[in-house]
Amino acid sequence: MGANRLRPAVFVDRDNTLIKDPGYLRDLECVELLPGAAEAVRRLREAGYPVVVVSNQSGVARGYLTEDDLTAIHRRMQDLLASHGAAVDAIYYCPYLDSDEAVRPEYRIDSDLRKPKPGMLLLAAREHAIDLSRSWMIGDSERDVQAGRAAGCRSVLLSANGAAADTLAEIVAPDLPQAVELILYPKRPKTEPHPATPTRPEPHSAGDAALQQILDELRGLRRDGQFNEFSFGHLAGAIAQAFAFCSLVWGIYAAINGADEAAKIRLLVGITFQLIALTWFAAAARR
Numbered sequence: 431m432g433a434n435r436l437r438p439a440v441f442v443d444r445d446n447t448l449i450k451d452p453g454y455l456r457d458l459e460c461v462e463l464l465p466g467a468a469e470a471v472r473r474l475r476e477a478g479y480p481v482v483v484v485s486n487q488s489g490v491a492r493g494y495l496t497e498d499d500l501t502a503i504h505r506r507m508q509d510l511l512a513s514h515g516a517a518v519d520a521i522y523y524c525p526y527l528d529s530d531e532a533v534r535p536e537y538r539i540d541s542d543l544r545k546p547k548p549g550m551l552l553l554a555a556r557e558h559a560i561d562l563s564r565s566w567m568i569g570d571s572e573r574d575v576q577a578g579r580a581a582g583c584r585s586v587l588l589s590a591n592g593a594a595a596d597t598l599a600e601i602v603a604p605d606l607p608q609a610v611e612l613i614l615y616p617k618r619p620k621t622e623p624h625p626a627t628p629t630r631p632e633p634h635s636a637g638d639a640a641l642q643q644i645l646d647e648l649r650g651l652r653r654d655g656q657f658n659e660f661s662f663g664h665l666a667g668a669i670a671q672a673f674a675f676c677s678l679v680w681g682i683y684a685a686i687n688g689a690d691e692a693a694k695i696r697l698l699v700g701i702t703f704q705l706i707a708l709t710w711f712a713a714a715a716r717r
Contacts, residue, residue: 436561440474440613441551441578442518443569444485447588447606449507454489456499461506466607468514473610480519480558484550484567484577490525491537497525520558522550545569546576551583568609575599586613674703 445451448471450462474481483504489495495503504521511517524543532538542549555562567578570588575598578585586609587599603609681696 436559437478437480438564438566439480439482439519439554439558439560440610441482441484441554441565441567441583442471442606443571443574444483444507444521444523446570447568448483448518454492454494455503456489456495458502458506461503461510463507463510463514464606466605468511468516470606470610471511471518472514472516473614475516475519477614480560482554482558482560483518483521483523484545484554485521485523486545486573487523487525488527488532488544491527491529491532491534493533500525520554522554524550546573546580548577548581551577551581555581566613568606572597670703670706674700674706676700677703 442448445455446464448464448467449455450460450464452460455461471481487500490497490500500523504523508517522543524541524545526532526537526539526541526544528538528540528544541547543553551562551565551567554560555565562582565581565583566586567574567581567583568586568588569575569578572587575585575587579598584601585599586601586603587597588605588609589597589602590604601609601612603612677696677700681693681700684690684696685693
């Protein structure tokens with residue numbers, strides 16, 4: 431696949447980033463999503479970012495669980511995400527550990543997959559056509575940050591206590607939802623508004639509102655233009671939504687003025703456009 435077809439992604443650590451970490455998780459009943467994690471994953475995918483889990487899992491080398499156990503845990507995690515309308519696109523893990531603590535000799539390996547080495551990110555980039563230079567790595571430890579930087583990504587360190595003085599991360603956030611917010615909507619200097627987001631007056635009419643919604647969707651299309659299929663569906667849905675809004679306002683106006691038949695037709699047109707908008711939004715969300 432050519433370089434122009436590569437897309438940015440967001441890599442995320444698993445434990446203490448997506449799910450709670452009780453310590454070498456091995457019990458399916460203990461798999462629990464962190465607050466807001468599913469919504470954060472869904473927002474990234476709706477914005478066009480594939481979400482890829484990259485996780486050190488030395489518990490396999492230490493003999494605490496098998497790779498089959500790990501597969502079941504990841505299936506449970508995906509099921510929990512799906513129950514909230516979310517999912518990750520791929521899961522990579524490193525079961526190896528180059529230490530005497532690795533009681534299984536076949537896993538006692540100094541692997542390039544183990545973070546802070548970038549092996550899992552590089553492998554995912556090859557298998558999923560990912561542009562690492564435009565991608566992000568999110569995790570709760572400095573080795574996550576180091577792996578991301580070694581792969582050529584920008585990084586987010588999750589730290590509830592604020593920035594670590596020696597972190598190499600571009601962003602420090604308290605949790606995954608806040609990290610996603612900062613990735614999707616970077617903060618701009620208050621004294622120098624970004625040219626892509628100028629200050630604008632509030633819309634005062636149905637036509638202004640419709641036009642503003644279309645312009646907002648065009649800005650989203652420009653920001654995520656590398657995901658053409660998603661952007662087209664999202665934009666088409668927004669345009670249909672705008673027409674639905676205008677038709678409904680027009681119908682209400684006719685009803686107020688006693689034109690019952692015209693009001694009925696306009697309201698039906700509005701409902702039709704609303705159904706078309708919902709269809710486009712649903713199609714875009716499935717991609």
